[in-house]
Amino acid sequence: MVVETKKIRNVVLLGHSGSGKTTLAETMLYEAGALERRGSIEDGNTVSDYTDIERERGNSIFTTLMHANWRGNKINILDTPGADDFTGEVVSSMKVADTAIMTVNAAHGLEVGTELIWEYIEAFETPAVFVINQLDHDKADYEMTLQEIRERFGPKVIPVQYPANVGIGFNTIIDALRMVMYVFNDDGGKPEKRDIPESEIAKAQEMHNALVEAAAENDETLMELFFDHGSLNEEELAKGLTIALAQQEIFPVFCTSAVRNMGSGRLMGFLNDICPSPADRPEAKLTNGETLKCDSSFKNTIIIYKTLTEPRVGNVSYFKVYSGKLKNGDELINAKNAQVERFSHIYVANGKKREEVSHLNAGDIGVAVKLKDAHTNNTLNEKGVDRAIQPIQFPSPRIRMAVNTDNKNDIEKMAKALHQIQEEDPTAKVEHSAELKQILLLGQGQLHLDLIKYRIEKVYDIDIQFESPRIPYRETITRPSNEVYRHKKQSGGAGQFGEVHMRIEPYTEGMPDPHDLSVRNVEVESLKTGGKLVFLWCIVGGSIDSKFSNAIKKGILLKMEEGPLTGSACQDIRVCIYDGKMHPVDSNDMAFQIAASMAFKNAFVNAGPQLLEPIYELEVLCYAEVMGDVMSDLQSRRAIIMGIDTQGNYQKISAHVPLAELHQYSTSLRSLTQGKSKFEMTFYEYQPVPPDIQKDLIARHRQVAEEV
Ligand SMILES: Nc1nc2c(ncn2[C@@H]2O[C@H](COP(=O)(O)OP(=O)(O)O)[C@@H](O)[C@H]2O)c(=O)[nH]1
Ligand SMILES: [Mg+2]
Structure with missing residues (x-):
């Protein structure tokens, strides 16, 4: 169906995994007549969880776009996955939604998944309503759940309804906005409307007054009317609530049983009557600082918020029309790569x-297939328009694993598959590390990586394994050392001869030239693995011809790529070549390269060699109640705590932690805190490895080297 902008409602379902989003979406579609029969999670036949993997797991993994016609309005429903590993799906949906529905499971109370999403509600300034679901559950506790929501999110959380009975027999909702009681029969659906019984009138009236006050508070005219009449009529109330909702001055609470189809019709009525259309939301921000009005009479601008590849179809692009009217056959130009894309077919989806x-029309959400070169976050414009919508900020990766396959022939295929997945999923990254000789997969959590593995195995038919990523250690020295090395080979054919006298020293920026040598030439090599080699040519009297200096430097650089301790890259070393010997016939580049390499290696082990390890700056956000556990866990990981702060609902711990101690941190932190935490890590600097650990690492390297 196609409707004008004012009649569009873009709604995103958010909340902890298992609270009932997917079931609620199914029920909403059914109530709106978009479905003849309702599917269920248990039967694996809901509209939203339609992929094999979602059916198999009984859980949403991708956001699904659906829509329903409600009294001539079109409600687009985006059903998101609840697990924290799929935040990317949540963020992209929030970008295009105009109202958020936060589902809370009445049998569990407020759960962390719902809480974590709150910061996106704040960041996107999305009008939000709460739905207390599963009121038919035998463990449902409405009062406790409401209290927990209000404790966490404040007094702007105001109930519109409350259940007259909860648990197995749940069938009655008292609506304080309309001042009516809804009684459902066993199949749910359309309830019977009754007068609120005498015993509940006082409670309902009190709630009603709270709603009226909240509605009047944010508009002067309404405020005056309220003072004059002591109340607001239905129309004024609706207007006031719309304003309050848009300004996040009210977060209304609804009651449902999604499984029994009770309460979803009223919820849709509210979405319809009170919640904003895309044109009622603040104008979209463009990257150049300007804003764009959601208006069908403007020129066309759309953003692609999600892409995926479907078997037999190819590229599928989900987009929102930000302005203009996208028509069949239109051509738009990608602001990112200037690619012209033809929209030969435009779809809506369930x-x-x-x-x-x-x-x-402007504000609507749709699907296009087979676009040539369009990706998530690309803005596409009508010819002659140059706009770029502010991109969706996806969370950066929190976990990394090396991926491998037993079958050597599959390596290229695997790399291709990983590349494809990275294209579709902006929260996954693939890195080919030449240094570590590993392919690294970065993602949001173990579950995220496991699902990528599953897809590669199922869709691309390649068996892959995860391995621990190697740690990019570095090697350096702590004191000077001298070495004389002669390389000599004089058996058969042409001989080889080269002798090098070398001094190596720890290099620091700005250190003075050696006072006892006369420096003829200085070369500074910035190493691609970080740090420097400073190469001083101090030969006097021609004991080595300067034509061999390059070969000597090359011998050192080669050794520095795979250092003498553990085969890790060396850094920050100054080498002085101060003497040596040549042979008139047998000296050549190769001989001097080998001599230099060996001299460097021997000098290195006598120069107080030191392993360095990458230290990361870690920022953990957690709830106060789990902070003690997080801290003691960090201490067991050789962390240095840099500070503790309060940030919103969270405690923020900043620490410096060796990367080697952060393996699987995401998984263990989650289980340690029952999910009431999150973290970010960024590279900080290299620091010396403690002596006992250095000893172990060297021993382990020797062992592996001998085995090979
Ligand atoms: N008793 C009861 N169970 C529900 C209700 N809504 C959903 N469920 C069940 O809760 C589980 C999770 O539901 P689902 O819709 O997948 O939740 P989501 O993860 O938020 O999408 C499923 O087993 C549903 O059948 C409800 O209103 N009452
Ligand atoms: Mg779901």
């Missing part, structure tokens, strides 16, 4: 089912 439409 899960995997797509239906072709002639056009979509």
